[in-house]
Amino acid sequence: MTDPEIASPSAFPEPSVLATHSAATVRPVHDEFHGDLLEVSMGPQHPSTHGVFRMVVTLDGEVIVKLKPVFGYLHRNHEKLGENTTYLGSMPYTDRLDYLCSMTNNWAYALAVEKLAGQPVPERAEYVRVILAEMTRLVNHMCLVGFLFNDLGTSFTPLLYAFREREKFIDLFESLSGSRMMCNFQRFGGCRANPSPEWLGAVSKLVDGFPKFLDEYEQLLTGNEILLARTQGVGCLSPELAVQAGITGPMLRASGVGYDIRKADGYGIYPRFDFRVPIGAHGDTYDRYMMRILEMRESVKILQQALRDIPAGPVMDPKSRLRNFRPKPGEAYGRIEGPKGEIGFYLISDGSPNPLRYRVRAPSFVNLTVIEDMCLGRTVADSVVILGSVDIVLGEVDR
Amino acid sequence: MENLEQIRDRLLARFPGAEVTLINNPGPSAQHSLLLGLAQAREIALFLRDDPALRLDYCSNATGIDWPAKEFTDVVRTPVKDAAGATLRILEEKTKRVTPGFLEVVYHLYSMEKKHGPVVIRLRTGNRTDQVTVPSLTPVWRSCDFQEREIFDLYGVNFEGHHDLRRILMWDGFKDHPMRKDYVAPDDYEWEPTPHGAVLEKAKAHYPAPPPATVP
Amino acid sequence: MTPEAPITDNEREELRRQGIMLTSLQEIYNWGRSNSVWPLQFGLACCAIEMIATATARFDIARFGAEVFRPSPRQADLMIVSGTVTKKMAPQVIRLWNQMPEPKYCIAMGACAISGGPFKQGYNVLKGIDRFIPVDIYIPGCPPRPEALLNGLIELQKKIRGEKLTGPNAARHLRPDGPGERLVPEFGEHDLNPPHDPEVWQAPSLPRKT
């Protein structure tokens, strides 16, 4: 593994010095050329806030001098509901966290519960999980790129191409799990249904054709001079700040930190696959965009390996039980590398059918920590692009 | 990575007088945790972050837990024996004991540099009403920023030293801390066609006539 | 859909009663509006993704002339409440509704928008947008398939085509008792204040009477 570029703090700094908050790094000038500051509330209904996110932006001309994110417009009490329902009953709710990637949410939750209960998973189920997770990653990244370009001002074209491809994946999800978006597929100790060879064949065909789509997509987008001008050098995030602020996922790697939970934890059967983790050098919006594109190419590799190696067998541990599932008292934190970053579930069991504490560590919630740092000194037009490149889904930001 | 006992011992050596307790996790996950005293929590957190062997530079998850006061009934059974030593009957003495409730904040720490973890640290408040202040670890790990605000919002834990402690998910004028176990949701029951459980209780309260359970 | 007969007997009867001018006007008015339903570009939660999917190539809501998702409520005709309306969001949704010019319509898409859905037991979840806004079409599903949304749109078009200009069955926006602006609730200390708009919504009598 190459050494990630993490600058280690040389001295032992005072806690007060450590507060790396960006309070007024850009100071508004008040003289005859600069009038009053303009406070604009972007959202909760705004075409580019990806749902009901809200940013209270203070502008000097078009330059942002202050940005305060406001959350909670989609706070639908996920954790409270999780504590009031059974372990199994929370599974369909996890679909609705990051509603673009229900399969990875399912897996993260199943992983946490399996850790909590010491539940083994059959090998075929592990493969199925990897296949579904990587498909989800493809879908998510594709859509993210589409949404990002929408924020950049295209008239939906990249988004519609992405959704055209997404439909093919969604069809496969649907034919396996029964639902287009809310798959509710993983169970504690395996998966709900055993994919048929035809299904795997269809995935294989789709995956093999995917690089062709990706090439066309890149031809449309990557070299575009306007894209380069709009994204390069915009919204830079330094590796130190990224680590400090707990950024994960492609956003962290765009900043040059080679941390991927698939490699670091090696959960599931990821150590068996040969794939690379792309890392950026600038940490700007363009790097964040390219991380997604490159990760899609790596995901295709993982998928091809997984589809080649998948063994036959059951997908459900015979000892696992659906009803009356009561793990022993204890706690567990399970996390996986979701498409948006580290998605983790923290569960405390007191031996009853409901968890005592059910906590979701949502990647996009934490990734938003640095939104102000990245936007300060940039224009409004940049702020929506930066927000788009963070890749948030409000379902998991507000939970 | 060293195990938690070693970390604890090192912490105790480095910070004499600090309270560091190891809390065992009985479950199969075996993710044990360190309970830190509030007085030196931030220094210890800094040490954990910057110690070259640990380098826990990444705080993944910060969350609150509500432990309401628990009532235990201890039963002491003393057999009453006759002279021969045979048990005549067993005297049961029941004593009620209330463990005071508290709020807890849990941090899951990982190292991005060394790629190890998790190390779980916990902070506990004195009770659930007036002693709910813990030191904020946001100055140490900025990733705690929003998560601590969320804990403040939903659990009512006060973080000392947090730069921007406001409600994050609920609106500003909201008074309650809804994730606490004893939180009662506003009674907006109006019409539930399929009531059962707690909702049925509400339905009964709202429609005092016999519960909706007969043929249309 | 089979091609409908140009003019049914009922409509001919109507024609005779109302006079040909008014009916023609009404037909043109309704035809124009039903074929040009511009939705508000406004996604709340999961259902918003399916709403976007409805606009994409596979389903193409544009075929109905409804792909012009306007980000500003001033230019929108239809509000698709696509997802969970939380109590924190509810005042904004109603404000958006109030900002839309008449004639306007509301589709409650998905379980959450209709009733709070799976999240209805949450403390911050509004149990259905119809507590504050008159909803024209309810589309159940979690989330509804894009086709289901299209089906809802077709139902809405049918409803618009059936609207009357005058008389007791006149369209809502032409009646004095169907005001376009609705009460915007305030944030209370524990809940929204009021928790529902009594003019729009009353708890129905229980369907299962004793």
Place this chain on the structure above:
Amino acid sequence: MLGTGIIKGLAVTAKNFVGSFYDPARLVTVEYPEKQIPIPENYRNFPFLVHEGDDPIATLRCVACKICENECPPQCIYIVAERDEKGKVLKKPKIFDIDIAVCMSCQICVEVCPFDAIKMDQHFEIAAGNRFEGLLLHREQLAKPNSYYQKIHPTEAAEVDAMLTAMKARQAAEKSAKAKPAPATQTPPPAA
């Protein structure tokens, strides 16, 4: 040179524009109300109750055990069991309501049902103008014949039917074994 990226992008959109006139992969629209995307067998929308015979209500498989009511995460099922004159609980639902305005189509009721009585429907064109009447389904609306189930989920239904017949055969065998003391060494049916 400045502009090459833009020209490449223009080429892609032009390709798609031209392709939309002859290449079905570049004009993927399914004209919905006239044509339909084939719905996969596994697709699930809302639950329905399977009945066996001609009388929908009398031959429901449901025994009103309330497992699904308890397991349903959003609590959208409401069951009251039938009672006979003496007040004894019968194995039949008197009320079986599903509020599809709340249902999240998670299929947990289907998975936990030990009697294969509740299954997922595929009908999704249920836009209603009224939340209170159209979207609360009673047992009369929920009851659908087994043949319908076999039509929409053929593979799954075949498995279920095989299992049910096997179970019936076993029960009958047990009964006959009890009735006649003859040493019946019947092999248990393979599917269980």
Place this chain on the structure above:
Amino acid sequence: MNAPANTNSLLERAPVMIRDWIIGFFPESLRWPVGALLAIAAMLAVFGLVFAFLTLAERKLLGRAQNRPGPNRSGLPFFRGTKLFGLTQPFADAVKMLTKEDIVPRAADHLLHFLAPVLVVAFALMTFAVIPYGRQLVAVDIDAGVLYFFAAGAATELAIFMAGWASHNKYSLIGAMRALAQLISYELPLLLSVVPVVMLAGTLSPTKIVEAQANVPGGLIPHWHVFTPWGAVGFAIFMVAALAEANRSPFDLPEGESELVAGHLTEYSGFKYALFFMAEYFGMIGLTGMGATLFLGGWQAPCAFLEFIPSYLWFGVKMLSLILFMMWIRATLLRLRIDQLTRLAWKFLVPLALINLGTAAFWSRTDSWSGPLQFVRWAIALALIVVPFVVIGRRLTAGLAPRTYRYAT
């Protein structure tokens, strides 16, 4: 000009004949105003229809480029179940827009809020007056027509600013400010790109400029300005600036849908919004019409033997293909940022246009070069354009390039 006989065909003369026939009913003193009114009415009717179908064309073209058919089932009133390929879609939109409630925000400046959409359409319409649509089809043939055109065109941006200011909405205000910045930046390259044409044609009158591009008898390559080095560059600059002037993607910053909700249009509803919409398309029609006039030979047929097709049809074809090109751009490109937009204007388009002026001067001085010297003339002219383009383009995109990435493992 010795026009071939077929240019005076019935079709060619039809519009003028109809006009003459109608004003023949009026007394002499009224003929001039009636003629003007007729011209206005004809223009309103024709361009109104063109606008209607352009909106449909844009929606269909965008749809096709995005793998979907676009509006295709509006049908007709009274005949339910008809579809007519969605051709009636614009009229359905019009009916809806006309009957939609008109909301004026309480805090808005009511007068300006009302005036802005009216003015924006009025200014856009004014530009139509000087464009020669056909051999004899020009409403007002004034000598300084080109100047008049750009003056009227620039005024639309002022109306947009009015709209943004009057709406009393922060998004509108930002949109309005952007519109002004855009106006100031792009008016200059737009005018500079036209100067060579004026220089070489020696006139400011659009009709005369078109006549200057008349076909050389027997020539195969059209004698249009776009087929000269300076003309090609001028045309390219003109189109870029026209996109900005018409607020079209990638320069649709005042509207800036993803950032500013709807920019200056945020507070407009119903018919006022439709007027803005109309003005945008009118602006597009006007600018592409002027572009065709200045660079693509106006109503001239490409070759002499194609002149049997009426001139106004040629003009229409040229204009429409330019508009379709603008729509194609919209289907592909993303939006620039305001500082990049101004930088592109000042640091790229303006210098290039100035250099182009020099090229044009060189071209006009070397008019007599023929034979092998013709090639030298072309080479020098091309070098005068390509070298600065590459150099300035490099400077403009300094530091911007696709990157290569490394991998952690």
